[in-house]
Amino acid sequence: MVDKIKVAVIGPGNIGTDLMFKILKSQHLEMGLLTGIVESEGIQRARKMGINTSIEGVNAVLQDPDIKIVFDATGAKPHLRHAPLLKEAGKIAIDLTPASIGPYCVPCVNLEELLDEPNVNMVTCAGQATVPIVYAINKVASVTYAEIVASLSSKSAGPGTRQNIDEFTETTSKALVQVGGAKRGKAIIVLNPAEPPVMMANTIYVEVENPDEKAITAAVQMMVNEIQKYVPGYRLRVPPIIDGHKVTIIIQVEGAGDFLPKYSGNLDIITSAAVSFAEKLAQKLIRKDVIA
Amino acid sequence: MSMGKIHLVDTTLRDGSHAVSHQYSVEQVAAVAGGLDAAGIEYIEVSHGDGLAGSSFNYGRSATDEEELIKAAAEVIKNGILTVLLIPGIGTIEDLKRAEACGAKAVRVATHVTEADTAEQHIRMAKSLGMQAFGFLMMSHMAPPEKVVEQAKLFESYGADFIYVADSAGAMLPDDVRARVGAVVQAVGIPVGFHAHNNLTLATANSLAALEVGATFLDGTCRGLGAGAGNTQIEALVGVLNKVGYQTGVDLYKIMDVAEDLVEPMMHRPQVVRNAPFMLGYAGVYSSFLLHTYRAAERFNLDPRDILTELGKRRMVGGQEDMIVDVAYQLAKQ
Numbered sequence: 001m002v003d004k005i006k007v008a009v010i011g012p013g014n015i016g017t018d019l020m021f022k023i024l025k026s027q028h029l030e031m032g033l034l035t036g037i038v039e040s041e042g043i044q045r046a047r048k049m050g051i052n053t054s055i056e057g058v059n060a061v062l063q064d065p066d067i068k069i070v071f072d073a074t075g076a077k078p079h080l081r082h083a084p085l086l087k088e089a090g091k092i093a094i095d096l097t098p099a100s101i102g103p104y105c106v107p108c109v110n111l112e113e114l115l116d117e118p119n120v121n122m123v124t125c126a127g128q129a130t131v132p133i134v135y136a137i138n139k140v141a142s143v144t145y146a147e148i149v150a151s152l153s154s155k156s157a158g159p160g161t162r163q164n165i166d167e168f169t170e171t172t173s174k175a176l177v178q179v180g181g182a183k184r185g186k187a188i189i190v191l192n193p194a195e196p197p198v199m200m201a202n203t204i205y206v207e208v209e210n211p212d213e214k215a216i217t218a219a220v221q222m223m224v225n226e227i228q229k230y231v232p233g234y235r236l237r238v239p240p241i242i243d244g245h246k247v248t249i250i251i252q253v254e255g256a257g258d259f260l261p262k263y264s265g266n267l268d269i270i271t272s273a274a275v276s277f278a279e280k281l282a283q284k285l286i287r288k289d290v291i292a
Numbered sequence: 293m294s295m296g297k298i299h300l301v302d303t304t305l306r307d308g309s310h311a312v313s314h315q316y317s318v319e320q321v322a323a324v325a326g327g328l329d330a331a332g333i334e335y336i337e338v339s340h341g342d343g344l345a346g347s348s349f350n351y352g353r354s355a356t357d358e359e360e361l362i363k364a365a366a367e368v369i370k371n372g373i374l375t376v377l378l379i380p381g382i383g384t385i386e387d388l389k390r391a392e393a394c395g396a397k398a399v400r401v402a403t404h405v406t407e408a409d410t411a412e413q414h415i416r417m418a419k420s421l422g423m424q425a426f427g428f429l430m431m432s433h434m435a436p437p438e439k440v441v442e443q444a445k446l447f448e449s450y451g452a453d454f455i456y457v458a459d460s461a462g463a464m465l466p467d468d469v470r471a472r473v474g475a476v477v478q479a480v481g482i483p484v485g486f487h488a489h490n491n492l493t494l495a496t497a498n499s500l501a502a503l504e505v506g507a508t509f510l511d512g513t514c515r516g517l518g519a520g521a522g523n524t525q526i527e528a529l530v531g532v533l534n535k536v537g538y539q540t541g542v543d544l545y546k547i548m549d550v551a552e553d554l555v556e557p558m559m560h561r562p563q564v565v566r567n568a569p570f571m572l573g574y575a576g577v578y579s580s581f582l583l584h585t586y587r588a589a590e591r592f593n594l595d596p597r598d599i600l601t602e603l604g605k606r607r608m609v610g611g612q613e614d615m616i617v618d619v620a621y622q623l624a625k626q
Contacts (some may be wrong), residue, residue, distance in 0.1 A: 152617070162407075162410050165410045169382075188382050
């Protein structure tokens with residue numbers, strides 16, 4: 001009987017390395033492979049830790065039939081190439097790039113619906129932090145418009161985010177509507193270079209049809225508790241402030257400090273969400289194995 | 293005595309939009325843009341105060357869709373260059389394309405002084421659309437001259453035609469301006485401009501300091517209408533530049549008339565350096581925070597100066613208007 005599902009991470013950068021640390025702590029996932037395309041700091045670090053590594057990119061993943069789940073932490077273009085190869089090989093892809101081939105995955109909202117998908121996309125860090133709150137409010141108050149402002153420390157925004165900043169706002173806006181349930185969405189991102197680095201903060205403004213303060217506050221608190229199960233540093237900084245039909249909420253995300261520093265809560269929330277989804281998938285695959 | 297040509301950018305219809313809480317109408321924009329053009333203003337900027345797509349809960353909603361305002365300005369501008377502002381993270385390349393289709397001929401792509409690399413795609417797109425592109429470094433007081441130079445060079449490498457050093461918090465003294473603008477002028481091969489705020493009552497003096505060290509572009513607004521204590525008062529600036537001996541190509545009486553007859557009647561309040569706007573400059577806080585701070589102070593029963601001082605301590609940057617509520621909430625809890 002299998003008790004762990006073997007997984008691979010493509011892309012040994014900051015995100016890939018943080019994923020690796022989280023997978024190593026998982027009860028259901030076995031860190032089978034970290035793969036890149038060149039010798040890098042990330043590859044060397046993993047090798048020293050005794051992790052199986054490769055610089056053959058996606059090919060190394062395809063050669064191992066035991067790998068069932070693959071995290072892609074490369075970039076949009078490489079993922080467009082990897083996705084069909086992984087699908088053909090029967091491996092489930094969890095996409096942390098802006099490629100967005102598969103449906104958006106926000107675990108505490110739509111995890112159950114996505115367990116049979118060959119490819120899911122993890123939206124953006126701001127999406128992971130804000131979409132659940134919009135979803136929770138929408139259930140009790142019907143959200144006509146959702147707007148979020150994500151402030152990140154400059155240090156935690158890598159070159160990928162910087163060069164494709166429009167993708168970040170556009171993807172997050174879409175997820176506020178498609179997953180959060182808002183009728184319209186808008187996302188804004190601000191980078192702050194202050195030292196020591198600022199924690200990730202997310203302000204969520206929603207316009208609702210039914211501004212029932214009690215129901216909104218309870219729904220938000222329940223969702224915060226849910227997210228804290230996989231992101232312990234997720235905190236309600238300013239609980240719902242209601243002004244007419246407008247609701248304002250501020251969330252702070254402190255990282256777990258697995259590999260990335262604690263101010264990188266923005267990176268932590270997306271890697272945590274990805275691993276949390278993979279764990280659910282793994283449990284499903286293990287059950288299947290038991291039944292077979 | 294001739295001191296050379298200075299290019300003026302009037303931003304009454306962009307930075308001034310903050311001071312009227314983004315309530316400009318099509319008629320107002322058409323009247324002011326037409327007046328500025330007839331007075332000989334070279335660049336006329338029209339956008340939400342926080343740039344394209346700035347209309348939001350966070351920054352305030354526009355009364356009129358900004359594309360309608362840009363089109364209205366495009367119809368009346370005969371000689372001037374219709375300009376828009378875009379802050380990456382708020383506006384996108386799609387917004388820029390739509391503004392260009394409405395008639396914008398130039399764009400100022402604005403980033404925090406340390407984050408120019410978020411603007412590469414926008415500058416390149418502006419150039420491929422055939423627009424003039426400015427790299428605009430906001431909150432320049434927060435970085436030392438070497439850093440401002442490094443970021444200006446990034447903008448130049450992306451293809452920007454001009455660089456702006458912006459004192460968005462109105463926090464600089466004339467020596468701070470000379471140090472930053474002078475260093476950028478020495479380091480880049482393209483013209484350099486300066487954007488002032490009057491929070492410390494130094495907007496015109498700082499503008500002159502920028503010219504002393506080689507800047508050739510300056511910003512202003514009619515009656516100084518703008519975020520915080522406002523910008524350099526452009527009709528006065530034209531007169532001052534005349535006295536020093538610079539050429540601006542602007543007709544002094546005509547620009548004075550635009551300010552007095554068209555802009556002044558639209559103002560929600562006189563552009564006076566009251567205590568809170570002064571504190572913006574004193575604490576080094578983004579000028580657009582002013583009206584949002586007044587609202588938060590009222591809601592949480594606080595002194596606006598305390599909120600601004602705390603925002604300055606936390607080193608908040610432009611665009612973080614949401615943190616005003618955060619600070620006010622935390623102060624009120626104490």
